[in-house]
Amino acid sequence: MDGVWVFIGADSVIFAILFLTFMQDRHADAAVFEASRQTLNADLGGLDTLILLTSSWLVALAVQAVKRDELNRAPRYLLGGVLTGLMFVASKSTEYGQKFAVGITPATDPFYMWYFTLTGIHLAHVLLGTGLLTFAWRRSRQRRFDSGNRAVLECVASFWHLVDLLWIVLFPLLYLMRMAS
């Protein structure tokens, strides 16, 4: 279990450095960042946040169910976690599609370079996390987790919560942080 915390800690530090570098670039080019930010769909970003929070909650419930040896409940919660993970992927794919359709790419301007980089790295985390949740769901269906054997499930759950908390910062950073008038 210690290994996963080292990974989560290192990943968190890397993202903190990325947030810092984003803010430095924004500081140098605030007007461009603001103009491009306004072209993002904040409603979709907010919906993505609600999806990931729900996903994280379902996975937390699965861990609680396993701790209490309520082994019928855990697979249902984990399946919910997988499906909400897929919903986030679908939502982000739609958003990328909308941007590409109007000719917006990472080369458009510095803001969009950051937008695609940060959301792309995060999306890679979501894909990995959804895969890990699918693995955990299959194992829980086979009753391979219980109160005395849940370290793998807790590692997967902790990674998934990391994915959630990174988005909680990324969403306002990219979509909501307007420039002072």
Add this chain to the structure above:
Amino acid sequence: MTLLRERATWVWIGLMMATCVTTWGLSKDAFNPTVAVVGIFLIAALKVRFVILDFMELRHAPVPVRMAFEVWVVAVAVIILGFWFATIAPG
């Protein structure tokens, strides 16, 4: 109802409500930008803290582990808001 007996459920309800406040409330032009941006990031920091303490279950973790993550939340909020204020500062 079983779900309502779970602390995680109440935390989730709070996180969902906080998200609605920032996305469809504070971010709108009715609010002064400083109030909006500071409010949005303080709420985000609070949300991250609840995810760490209640979903990741670090509330009862050893103090050094818990502190490392708590410091991360504060550092990220300070970095973002510090640069935001630096960007609007004259000169």
